[in-house]
Amino acid sequence: NAGVTQTPKFQVLKTGQSMTLQCAQDMNHEYMSWYRQDPGMGLRLIHYSVGAGITDQGEVPNGYNVSRSTTEDFPLRLLSAAPSQTSVYFCASSSRGNSPLHFGNGTRLTVT
Amino acid sequence: EDKVVQSPLSLVVHEGDTVTLNCSYEVTNFRSLLWYKQEKKAPTFLFMLTSSGIEKKSGRLSSILDKKELFSILNITATQTGDSAVYLCAVANYGQNFVFGPGTRLSVLP
Numbered sequence: 001n002a003g004v005t006q007t008p009k010f011q012v013l014k015t016g017q018s019m020t021l022q023c024a025q026d027m028n029h030e031y032m033s034w035y036r037q038d039p040g041m042g043l044r045l046i047h048y049s050v051g052a053g054i055t056d057q058g059e060v061p062n063g064y065n066v067s068r069s070t071t072e073d074f075p076l077r078l079l080s081a082a083p084s085q086t087s088v089y090f091c092a093s094s095s096r097g098n099s100p101l102h103f104g105n106g107t108r109l110t111v112t
Numbered sequence: 113e114d115k116v117v118q119s120p121l122s123l124v125v126h127e128g129d130t131v132t133l134n135c136s137y138e139v140t141n142f143r144s145l146l147w148y149k150q151e152k153k154a155p156t157f158l159f160m161l162t163s164s165g166i167e168k169k170s171g172r173l174s175s176i177l178d179k180k181e182l183f184s185i186l187n188i189t190a191t192q193t194g195d196s197a198v199y200l201c202a203v204a205n206y207g208q209n210f211v212f213g214p215g216t217r218l219s220v221l222p
Contacts, residue, residue: 040214042212042213043200044212045211101146101202101210103154
């Protein structure tokens, strides 16, 4: 059972480039989310989805897009990368109801 | 705005010490409070608390929730160097969103 899988593990972008961070889970979880983690600021919610075809914004959505065409996949798109988006990104999922989040291993993104 | 505060932000102890980590929150439509341990990579789940006054225990770790005063504590007894990590507190609401605190960085010296 792979759990939550994120790719890539590391990425370096130049300002203005676009890219997609991939996230897949094999636990049939309905809820999926993206967080960014910056020093001293904990985990901040970017976007989330409560099921296929449904997405919503979190605390820090600007500069990011998501889609949820299947239950398993929840990619995060950076439209035009900026140095302020340098961070560690975590994808997480949980089942319906009162359940904990399960995290992927993160993607470390650097924008120069 | 939903908010989770943790204290202290950083703590250095020696092996064998007992530590108490604090988490307070202001969240609408509270559903549960969760504790995670984060070493080098992904946060790993420790406890989920939904009811006041009921202690959850796993080995040397224990946690309790006070829904009236809106806080929780995580206790670690007889600390070991392997307990060194960032401990994250999160609160879940009925929108199934999770709000995280900044974390407490615990360093356990041999």
